[in-house]
Amino acid sequence: MVFLMNDKPTEPSTNKNYIITNTQYTNQTNASFAYFLLVIFTILTLIRPQELPFFSSLSEIRPIAILTVIITTLTLLIRPFKWCTQHTLLFILVPFIAVSGALNGWAGKGIDQALSILNSAFLPFLMFSLLLTTARRQKLIMWIFIISSLLMVHNGHTQQNSFDRFGWAGVATVSDTRIRYVGILQDPNDLGMVFMMTIPFVIYFFSESKAFGKLLHLIILGTLIYGIYMTNSRGTMLGLMGVTGLFLLLRYGNIKAIIAGLFSLPILLVIASSFRTISSEEDSARGRLWAWWDGLEMLRANPIFGVGGGNFTEYHQRVAHNTYIQLIAELGSVGYLIWITMLFLTMIMGYQCVRKLRLAPVAEMNNKLRSELKLSATLFYSLTAFCLTAFFLSRDRFIIFYIVLGMAVAAYSRVVKANNDQPLFIVSKAVPRIMIGAIGVIIAIYIVLKLTL
DSSP: OOOSSSOOOOOOOOOSSSOHHHHHHHHHHHHHHHHHHHHHHHHHHHGGGGGGGGGEEEEEGGGGHHHHHHHHHHHHHSOOOOOOOOHHHHHHHHHHHHHHHHHTTTTHHHHHHHHHIIIIHHHHHHHHHHHSSSHHHHHHHHHHHHHHHHHHHHHHHHHTTSTTOOOOSSOBBBTTTTTTGGGGGHHHHHHHHHHHHHHHHHHHHHHHHOOHHHHHHHHHHHHHHHHHHHHHHHHHHHHHHHOOOOOOHHHHOOOOOOHHHHHHHHHHHHHHHTTSSTTTTSSHHHHHHHHHHHHHHHHHHHHOOOOOOOOOHHHHSSSSSSHHHHHHHHHHHHHHHHHHHHHHHHHHHHHHHHHHHHHOOGGGHHHHHHHHHHHHHHHHHHHHHHHHHHHGOOOTHHHHHHHHHHHHHHHHHHHHHHTTTTOSSSSSHHHHHHHHHHHHHHHHHHHHHHHHH
16 A cells, blocks of 8 residues: 655546545545554553553543544545454454343343453454554554563562562552553563563564674563563463474474473573462462363353353352453353454464465565565464463453454465465365364363363
């Protein structure tokens, strides 16, 4: 898409290959302004200045909600835009949640939950998936993630080194040492999840940099790992190990990955040993296992529509601490399959890009395609970080996840365009396999719980 910089539309060219109508010009202007607002939206969502002590008055006007309405409106005015399977699935999930709540006798709550998924999931996903039409736009959003994470780490360092455990963001640590941030990131586990999802962005820029840039990004990488350490989050630490192992496996193959894993294992074990105990015998861990079991019991009692969105704690004293269990308990098998298909379909998009980068001869790819493949692969690892950490957290409404999900869909769309409009896989063949795999995951969890509890 061509973006004009002049204030007024120029006269349409008589060349049939280059005609810009007034409608096209308006759409291009909308796209540029909408993206500018999207950058502000990202800053408000991650850094959250409206919730910091010196800007707290901003929170009264709800700037994120206002921007969401404006950006969505501008985005939908842009023509043409590409509507993908993930848009359809997430859109269907909104009324389904309302129906699930009504069937469980919670019609009002069902509507509230549906509006929640609309505002925190569907609309952010829609905006990022449709507006990141160039690699340059995506890279700027990735840098906002990195800068925001560094600010969060600095705040955490300030918390741990102040006498009252308060950082400059105006919040204190929990459990005396576990760092946190403001707003939706007041849980140390959420903060660790953001750090994990940002690390692949740092590695991408490291790979694209020269000597000084590589040194800078190594320092940033070490800073984010330090941030993960300060969160003292077991799920995040396990996620870091999982993503590292997957990266080594896909990047270097089986033998090299095993060798690299053996060399890095002592370091990871030393770090892990300083975290809270990771054991099913610990009270906290065992309590989560029982929450998972009760979640499966809720599924058995309401296999199609579940117990209703937000109703898990009506039947258990705590949340499931597992996004997948909480989803299938609250929304039943149908809602779970809709959501998980949306997620795994996006994961497959990224994986196919990782695979093509590794296996396809360099001569078969032009620079544009290779660049877009690398960006899509980066988003794959970021989503992998969410998938692994979400196994220990209930975060199906986490807006930052849907931002990254939208980025991943936008990146793959650009890959297809750079690949002469040829997709890397067939969606209709992938969906049934995803559903079978998703059901298999739940069966595997049931078997493990049956043997453990």
